[in-house]
Amino acid sequence: xxxxxxxxARLNWKCWKKGGNGRAADWNNDCKRRPTAGAEFFxxxxxxxxxxxxxxxxxxxxxxxxxxxxxxxxxxxxxxxGIPIREAWRLQAHQQMSPALEDKLAFTGTLAGSxxxxxxxxxxxxxxxxxxxxxxxxxxxxxxxxxxxxPRLQQGPPPENQPQRGASELAVLMIDGWFARxxxxxxxxxxxxxxxxxxxxxxTGVFYLQEQAAHTAGGRGVIADKRVVRWQGEPMExxxxxxxxxxxxxxxxxxxxxxxxxxxxxxxxLKADRWPEALELLDFWHGSQHLWELGRAYHxxxxxxxxxxxxxxxxxxxxxxxxxVLKEIAGLKAPRGQTRETVRQQKNYFxxxxxxxxxxxxADRGWPVGSGxxxxxxxxxxxxxxxxxxxxxxxxxxxxxxxxxARRNDHWDELWLTA
Numbered sequence: 132x133x134x135x136x137x138x139x140a141r142l143n144w145k146c147w148k149k150g151g152n153g154r155a156a157d158w159n160n161d162c163k164r165r166p167t168a169g170a171e172f173f174x175x176x177x178x179x180x181x182x183x184x185x186x187x188x189x190x191x192x193x194x195x196x197x198x199x200x201x202x203x204x205x206x207x208x209x210x211x212x213g214i215p216i217r218e219a220w221r222l223q224a225h226q227q228m229s230p231a232l233e234d235k236l237a238f239t240g241t242l243a244g245s246x247x248x249x250x251x252x253x254x255x256x257x258x259x260x261x262x263x264x265x266x267x268x269x270x271x272x273x274x275x276x277x278x279x280x281x282p283r284l285q286q287g288p289p290p291e292n293q294p295q296r297g298a299s300e301l302a303v304l305m306i307d308g309w310f311a312r313x314x315x316x317x318x319x320x321x322x323x324x325x326x327x328x329x330x331x332x333x334x335t336g337v338f339y340l341q342e343q344a345a346h347t348a349g350g351r352g353v354i355a356d357k358r359v360v361r362w363q364g365e366p367m368e369x370x371x372x373x374x375x376x377x378x379x380x381x382x383x384x385x386x387x388x389x390x391x392x393x394x395x396x397x398x399x400x401l402k403a404d405r406w407p408e409a410l411e412l413l414d415f416w417h418g419s420q421h422l423w424e425l426g427r428a429y430h431x432x433x434x435x436x437x438x439x440x441x442x443x444x445x446x447x448x449x450x451x452x453x454x455x456v457l458k459e460i461a462g463l464k465a466p467r468g469q470t471r472e473t474v475r476q477q478k479n480y481f482x483x484x485x486x487x488x489x490x491x492x493x494a495d496r497g498w499p500v501g502s503g504x505x506x507x508x509x510x511x512x513x514x515x516x517x518x519x520x521x522x523x524x525x526x527x528x529x530x531x532x533x534x535x536x537a538r539r540n541d542h543w544d545e546l547w548l549t550a
Contacts, residue, residue: 180204273530302385
């Protein structure tokens, strides 16, 4: 958009002001573009509009509202009526915002904690807009993002985004889940046999290459390029989407692959289906939590005895003596009373994770033994999708999630390639 009168002249825009002292803002807020050569040609057919006439088009932009004089006419190729310049700019029939303004508002909508918060932020940088407008924009663009993803997934392996990069030592895949509130079948009804609120698991996957992990000067972990995928539904669909993004991020040229999870069966079933040759590792923090639960149940809740029993065994787990610890756990005799079932469950848990606890071997190679990146991602997601008063519809969640993933996974610019 024009910045001042001289800029308008260079763009062949005719601008004027309705009073004032001729400041640049006056020209910005009331500009009119003189139809120039080519503005009467439809972009797809390349044909000049027949029966054309001039019209005034209003457009809201990042620098304020503008008025433009445009051609309206009929495309001689397919006989449709339209405004060639709107089609060239990929504006929809009733679109009143410039693509650049939609870009800024949608981007803000994915980062702010709510649509209302996004509207407040937009107002601060000079665009007074209601939260419902940002909501509608996010839903439209999120639907477009999801629509663009489906053909990508069906086209086979994607090209790497950095093909010049050398082979990596390790590709890391971390998978977890969290729950969000959705509107049930009885939502909005005073009396209904259906649930008003339903909780659904949001399965989340993270991919990165080991050399992309680093630490700040203060010791905080950071990842330079992280792929994030979430899905509310069957685990295999999460795997399909995560695998595609991982291939784009360099999975295919990694010498080894490591999958970390918290012990939930669906994670390891997904791993076996999608990445059967990858190494498996139970997140150390989750393993330690189960060991503490086992210790409390075995010692009847006595914290002093529990700590004295758990801490040395955690040390052994972490430093290469996991088989001895697992053998000891398997030989525990469940006590009588209320804690008997807990001890039995935890013994079964460790028996099922026995092949996923070689922490020393993994750590000695400089690889991660904890699933912190996906845990952090889940917490960040909950700050956006699990705030007080948020109850999602299936479409509302899916569209915002798709738009957020487009931002995180470098597909954002593709949203503006198609109308």
